[in-house]
Amino acid sequence: MCGINGILGFPAAKAAPVMHAMSCAIAHRGPDDDGSYLQEGVALGQRRLSIIDLSVAGHQPMMSADGNLVLVFNGEIYNYLELKQELKEYPFQTQTDTEVILAAFKRWGKECVHHFNGMFAFAILDKTKQETLIFRDRLGIKPLYYYQDDTVILFASEVRALLESGLVKRKLNKPALADYLRYQTVHAPETIVQGIKMLMPGCYIHYMDGHAEFGQYWAPEKKYSTEAASKAYTEIKQDVHDLLLRAVERRLVADVPFGAFLSGGIDSSAVVGLMSQVARHKVKTFAVTFEEEAYSEAKYAAAIAKKFNTDHTEIRLTPNNFLDLIPSALKAMDHPSGDGPNTYVVSKVTKEAGITMALSGLGGDELFGGYDVFKRMAKLQQYQWVGSAPLMLRKLLGQSLKAVKPSVASDKISQLLALSSWRLDKTYPITRQVLSDKVIEELLQQVTLKGNRVEEIVGNSLMLQKQLSQNLPILSKVSLAEINTYMQNTLLRDTDQMSMAHALEVRVPFLDYELVEYVLGVPDVHKYPSSPKRLLTDALGDLLPMDIVNRPKMGFVLPWQNWLKQEMRSFANKKLINLGQRGIIDPAALQHIWNRFLAGDTAVTWSRVWYLVVLENWLEEHGIEA
The missing domain is CATH 3.60.20.10 (Aminohydrolase, N-terminal nucleophile (Ntn) domain)
Structure with missing residues (x-):
């Protein structure tokens, strides 16, 4: 590395x-x-x-x-x-x-x-x-x-x-x-x-x-495997197990101390469990935990560490400890992103513990349907008949929902109802979008935005599949959308820039290309997440305890909403004012978003403000002019 x-x-x-x-x-x-x-x-x-x-x-x-x-x-x-x-x-x-x-x-x-x-x-x-x-x-x-x-x-x-x-x-x-x-x-x-x-x-x-x-x-669209299409579920489970085990084993070759990030979720727990089966030495695991129960996954990580007898290091932080590290995380950012500080903190404490290489569970959600978007896209395919209803009626329903129950979810449903088509390249981009086009048009003072990059990427992928006479399962199409957009351009970029800020190498066994090629070809009937990442957990057998498999999905939760209204309010306000003075974003529209957030508008969450703060901070840090 x-x-x-x-x-x-x-x-x-x-x-x-x-x-x-x-x-x-x-x-x-x-x-x-x-x-x-x-x-x-x-x-x-x-x-x-x-x-x-x-x-x-x-x-x-x-x-x-x-x-x-x-x-x-x-x-x-x-x-x-x-x-x-x-x-x-x-x-x-x-x-x-x-x-x-x-x-x-x-x-x-x-x-x-x-x-x-x-x-x-x-x-x-x-x-x-x-x-x-x-x-x-x-x-x-x-x-x-x-x-x-x-x-x-x-x-x-x-x-x-x-x-x-x-x-x-x-x-x-x-x-x-x-x-x-x-x-x-x-x-x-x-x-x-x-x-x-x-x-x-x-x-x-x-x-x-x-x-x-x-x-x-x-390209995954050209190289996915059709091997699983004719196999029984028992054979597919064994194949997935063997491919993932081999992927983990390959990534343990190193001449430096190594370990694994362990959140206690399915993906990181699977990696640690498989590491314990093939590693020559006791596996070292690292979990960043918080004293506040609402933000901590400590008990899940500890349970996995105990089950696999790892050398477990629990790094306990208070939200204020994390808050103190945010300026350093922003300085380390090589390209602006709405995410990243979480990886910065985990990487920092792991490196300080003497580890130079760590395995991560990144990619498990994208490959095995771990996000809600997989079920949502599958259901939208079933509800194509809604598109036959008059467009004006659908738009009216959407506007009514936003008025009665204003929220991010209501806003996205309204956008979906206003679509002329519910093809994947039209619906998927909305699920990942932070601000709506209407808000962005106000920010950029444009009548209509030109093109949507995610729509273009997903559309090109679907076109390539059609040219190759492929009939990929809908869940695999969503996996390709996730891999080609959010995973590659946010998760992987953030992981690289924030881990390498501390000279820490992160390896991702779920993205072994042989595993990716195989799982993309698995039929939906075997991959639909009727239980969390069913194919993955079934392939692992009794490796993971059921309370880990069925635990609620948390992610890395922190009180950003409160920070931006309190401890970081002055910092964020200054950055937003400076961004508005660059001549690229309308200052009044920007201030309106900030005011709505401060007023507790449920349709303007912290993430819809924070990445604007990050943008201005990055532009200042690197002397970028409009």
């Missing part, structure tokens, strides 16, 4: 100071070592966090044995030992997975990526061919940002590195602002900064002779 950066098409004489500035900006990602390689037109840099082969032999940029290939790599290749056996003809000099990438590229060229099971972003220079290839992993677990103009391409693990290069203007990406206001993030390939883009998951850049070609080597 590391941070990488590079410049393509830039004079070598000018590259060194630029590379230095970029590397310094991401020093937190790799405190163990740093290195760079420069030749005319190509500069590669890396900051190293040592996980596998802690010796100096793992220094990057790493060259192939014949000196022709140069590699910078961020991530882990979990099946590197298996590949090493397959690539015996290569004269290995280290015990790293980095060198296995070089050996694989030497044999298979750019097709090597199909052989890797892992999370990664890497760039590899072939000096003989004078070409550079940049790859990002299939599910987008590791980030890769880039900037391209007529003469140069810059790339890095974080936005801040590109900004520090001095070659990128610190300008707001105004067209992306509506996307952020809708979904508390900006969906790849766009970012909040003009000109800076994100390489899409499962994609690569091929750079040669000053020309960049973009390609895709994997």
Whole structure:
């Protein structure tokens, strides 16, 4: 796990100071070592966090044995030992997975990526061919940002590195602002900064002779398995169990102390339970708990720790302890997001406990139908007949519901009733939207918003499925919507930027691509969450206690509503005033939202204010101008 950066098409004489500035900006990602390689037109840099082969032999940029290939790599290749056996003809000099990438590229060229099971972003220079290839992993677990103009391409693990290069203007990406206001993030390939883009998951850049070609080597819609369609439920359960167990086992390869985040929910408990079956040593688990019963999952985490005899560390915080860490969390944020401080705090205390790598249950909800949206979308498919009712009548019903019972839920139901179609690409985007289009139009002083990025992503996915003559189950279609939008652009990005702020590597076994491909092909009859994540819990057998399986879903709950009205009120008010003065958001409309929140309007929850505060704070922190 590391941070990488590079410049393509830039004079070598000018590259060194630029590379230095970029590397310094991401020093937190790799405190163990740093290195760079420069030749005319190509500069590669890396900051190293040592996980596998802690010796100096793992220094990057790493060259192939014949000196022709140069590699910078961020991530882990979990099946590197298996590949090493397959690539015996290569004269290995280290015990790293980095060198296995070089050996694989030497044999298979750019097709090597199909052989890797892992999370990664890497760039590899072939000096003989004078070409550079940049790859990002299939599910987008590791980030890769880039900037391209007529003469140069810059790339890095974080936005801040590109900004520090001095070659990128610190300008707001105004067209992306509506996307952020809708979904508390900006969906790849766009970012909040003009000109800076994100390489899409499962994609690569091929750079040669000053020309960049973009390609895709994997997409879940193209690669999902049909194996489960003809199998009995007992066989499917066994397959899921075996695939998940193997995914966990692969992610335990490390030469540093490791552990697992443990909330006591189904996903983290499943990971810990399976870890206890295959780990060579006693599993270390970490749970952030609170003295206030309303916010604490301590008893659930403790029960799992006791069942699997883990070395359990319970980090007890008061909400005020957490509150004190929010300024640091905001400073660590590489790209604005409405979420993130929770991961920052968990990562901080885990790292301070001496752990360098931790497993997480992220991805379990998206794959096994853990969110309410799965049931909701399935029901909407059954209620298509509602769409035959007159549109004016449906709109009237929606407006009446909002008037009688004003709330976020009523607002979303009203939006659904006003739709001309209840196709997934029309209904799903509403479920994830933070502010309604009507409110955003007032904020941006626009008559009508142009396009909806989530609608576009889900629509493209459905179109691709149709082109491939696929008939994926509705729950799998929702999983793809979740994976391609919220998971990749919010959860994974936040996990990376907030864990790497503390040089902590987080591994996510639920996103093993072989498991993802298999579960996407499981029929709805076997996957419908009639009980919480039924397929997953059934596949695990008696591994998890029933009181964990059937416990209420909490998440990481904190008194944000009170903080923004009390302790953080002055801070939030100042940021919102400053945001209104930028000339991009109408100050009166912004103040109206803030006033409604302060007055206790149930349709304006804390999350609909907080991410606006975060946006302004991030723009100030990084000197971004409108």
